[in-house]
Amino acid sequence: MHPMLNIAVRAARRxxxxxxxxxxxxxxxxxxxxxxxxxxxxxxxLVEAAIIDTLRKAYPDHGILAEESGLExxxxxxxxxxxxxxxxxxxxxxxxxxxxxxFKRKGxxxxxxxxDPLRGELFTATRxxxxxxxxxxxRVSNRAGLEGALIGTGFPFRGLERLDAxxxxxxxxxxxxxGIRRAGAAALDLAYVASGRLDGFWELGLKExxxxxxxxLIVEAGGLVSDVLDRYDxxxxxxxxxxxxxxxxxxxxxxxxFLLSGPLA
Numbered sequence: 001m002h003p004m005l006n007i008a009v010r011a012a013r014r015x016x017x018x019x020x021x022x023x024x025x026x027x028x029x030x031x032x033x034x035x036x037x038x039x040x041x042x043x044x045x046l047v048e049a050a051i052i053d054t055l056r057k058a059y060p061d062h063g064i065l066a067e068e069s070g071l072e073x074x075x076x077x078x079x080x081x082x083x084x085x086x087x088x089x090x091x092x093x094x095x096x097x098x099x100x101x102x103f104k105r106k107g108x109x110x111x112x113x114x115x116d117p118l119r120g121e122l123f124t125a126t127r128x129x130x131x132x133x134x135x136x137x138x139r140v141s142n143r144a145g146l147e148g149a150l151i152g153t154g155f156p157f158r159g160l161e162r163l164d165a166x167x168x169x170x171x172x173x174x175x176x177x178x179g180i181r182r183a184g185a186a187a188l189d190l191a192y193v194a195s196g197r198l199d200g201f202w203e204l205g206l207k208e209x210x211x212x213x214x215x216x217l218i219v220e221a222g223g224l225v226s227d228v229l230d231r232y233d234x235x236x237x238x239x240x241x242x243x244x245x246x247x248x249x250x251x252x253x254x255x256x257x258f259l260l261s262g263p264l265a
Contacts, residue, residue, distance in 0.1 A: 002126045004103060008113045009124065011054035012099045015047040015083055016117030019090070019099070041091060044068055047083035051101065055079050067209045078104045082209035086185030100187035102212035112213035114191040123191040123217055131194050131220040140223035140243065141196040146250035148178045149199035152189040155182060156204040166204055168258040176254070190214020193242050194221040200243025200251050202228055208235045215242065224248040228255055
């Protein structure tokens with residue numbers, strides 16, 4: 001394992017231990033509302049602090065972009081952290097959430113960890129070296145196209161102005177796929193695409209920390225990741241489509257007519 005990835009794994013496991021210790025104590029947590037449908041708990045902050053502490057001890061000169069504390073330090077060597085992706089799920093006892101950590105060097109994703117602390121599943125990737133689930137190499141599915149594919153998605157809860165375009169796109173995808181899943185933790189959804197559990201995924205209005213680690217997992221597992229309109233940088237736009245190559249192609253083709261006429265055009 002790459003030394004930097006090893007440190008990221010150590011940080012993710014440390015954060016995951018904090019999450020697990022609080023799973024049965026949610027009712028006593030302090031919870032703040034950041035915006036409509038967007039919450040932060042004291043667990044998010046505790047996990048983020050533990051991850052940053054681990055990373056800073058190993059790489060004190062690196063920058064940090066974290067969901068709760070924002071950007072600190074230089075951006076040429078940058079850790080991108082979502083301490084608890086799926087906070088709403090966690091607060092409701094819905095067992096779908098994860099720790100997500102990625103590392104970028106001069107804007108290029110190089111390391112990725114997505115850790116599911118409840119299942120104990122560790123998804124990792126190093127640029128150019130493939131993607132792993134625990135000790136097993138993973139690949140995206142070999143689905144021939146959107147027909148019969150299982151697709152993940154997420155509702156655009158941060159920007160309701162996107163909702164009509166999203167629902168039109170959803171209506172177009174449902175009849176030609178095997179089904180749609182909306183589990184509420186984008187980092188895990190992307191990890192599931194990398195491991196072939198989902199054939200593809202799309203969502204609007206995400207943040208960089210939601211996508212960075214999962215995107216590298218997919219690329220290293222042989223898949224494709226792009227903006228939903230295939231003309232912008234998804235980490236900047238926050239609008240992502242991902243999947244095995246042929247599913248990605250079909251998803252873009254299916255989504256474009258509806259999103260081009262909506263607020264993304």
